[in-house]
Amino acid sequence: MVRERQQTKVMEAIQDYELPSGQGLNQETSLKRASDTRWGSHYGTLVSLVNMFSSVIEVLEMIVDDGVSLDQRGEADILLNLLQSFDFVSSLFLMKEILRITNVLSHALQKKDLDIVSVMALVKACKQQLQAMRDNGWDAWLDKVSSFCGKHDIDIPDMNDIFVARGRSRRRVEKLTNLHHYRVDLFIDVIDKQLQELNNRFNETSTELLLCVACLSPDDSFSAFDIEKLVRLAKFYPKDFSDMKLTLLEDELKNYIFDMRLHNEFSTLKGINNLAQKLVETKRDRQYPLVYLLVKLALILPVATASVERAFSVMKIVKNPHRNRMGDQWLNDSLVVYIEKDVYDSISNDVVIRRFQNMRTRRGQL
Structure with missing residues (x-):
């Protein structure tokens, strides 16, 4: 029913010249199902809900009037009241904006051929965008929410009035303005939680560790190779690398990189896993045992959990x-x-x- 209503609206908009027509434009769509593990799919779900909001509301109204059972009509009525509230629309646009910022990073973390350096750059970009949104994005976000509510006849509260939570008594509740609730308790608080989660997942130590691991990559003829960072990586594993072994590792790395760039069979490799296989095939794992130990440690490092x-x-x-x-x-x-x-x-x-x-x-x- 939602798909049919949306198709009707698109056809009417094209006939009234409100939408352009052409190959690949205004294709038939429906609400995207959210996956359990991939956050990118949740972003797609929110985008489709925003685009098809009026069709969803109309279908819910039809179910309230003509539902097959009392329970179905009651559930549709509850959903209708929730969706047509400023609280829902504000949360919808906030999560849509946050997931838009983290969407590229989410897809990058789920790739099997994970490029650690690129991912670290994406993490930094996400943090900067979220911080910019927290500091300067309130007015733009509120304008989007208010415009959407005005388009769909949803009541917009006065930001200077006292906030009253839905279904709660006004007694024994701290009196806060709507501005404080939506800006501090919702907008800033949710962004702060997202920033805190990114900082916990990618703190300075783990970021440094991942960047050091990336120096082992054979991509582009070992372009990311850095002896100092690889020695630093070895220091994260004191039980495997004593002071004596660290000195030997540094000397071994100098011979190793010269040998790798000298042979074409290593210049076309992609990924640390392929490097490990080629080292074993050519018996260089015995020639460079400390380097091979670093490669093995990098392979068992839980970089991505997707x-x-x-x-x-x-x-x-x-x-x-x-x-x-x-x-x-x-x-x-x-x-x-x-x-x-x-x-x-x-x-x-x-x-x-x-x-x-x-x-x-x-x-x-x-």
Whole structure:
């Protein structure tokens, strides 16, 4: 129903010359479903809700009048009242703006071929944008919210009046103005929490550690290589690198980088994992044992948790209440197949059948 209402509105706007028409413009759309693990999808959900707000309201009004049951009509009425409130619209636009700022960083952190240096630059950019929004973005944000409310006939409170929370008694409540509530308790407080989370996740120590790890990358003929930062990286692991080993590591790194840039087989590598494989293939892991130890430590460093998060989400799908007695080996095999869909989609059914048929002698031919 929402999709049909939105399509009707788009056609009317095109006929009234309010929207341009052309190839690829004004395509059919619907509310985007929010994912459990990818914050980028939440941004898409908020954007689609803003664009289709009037259609959503009309459909809810239709359900209130013509719902199939009393519970459905009651739920639609509650949603209708919530959506047509200044509180909801202000929260909607605030989260939409914050997720817009962090959207690029969110997608970058979920890539398997993670570029640490680029991600650190994105983290810094996100912090600066959020701080700028906190310091100077209040007026622009309030104008957007007020304009949206005026367009959809939503009451805009007087910022100098006393704020009253929905459904709460005015007694025994600290008297604060609407301006204080929306600017301090909502706008500034939410941005501060986001900044604090970014600072906790990417503090000075972890940022330095990640930048040091990036110096091991073989991309662009080891363009990010830096001996001082790699020695600094080794100092983060005092149990593996004593003072004597640190001195040996510095000398080993000088020979290592000269050797790497001398051979073309290393100049085309991408990523630390490919570097580790090539070092083992060419037996240079024995020639440069301390450098190889650094590479191994970098590989086991939990830089991104997106893949782990997806694995746990998949586990809830594979091992549900109907299959709660599944053994560990079966669960592990099922998870691998489900998570690595791209790999297994390239394997034909005939290959699987032949593999199963050849495992042992069977009475019938599949």
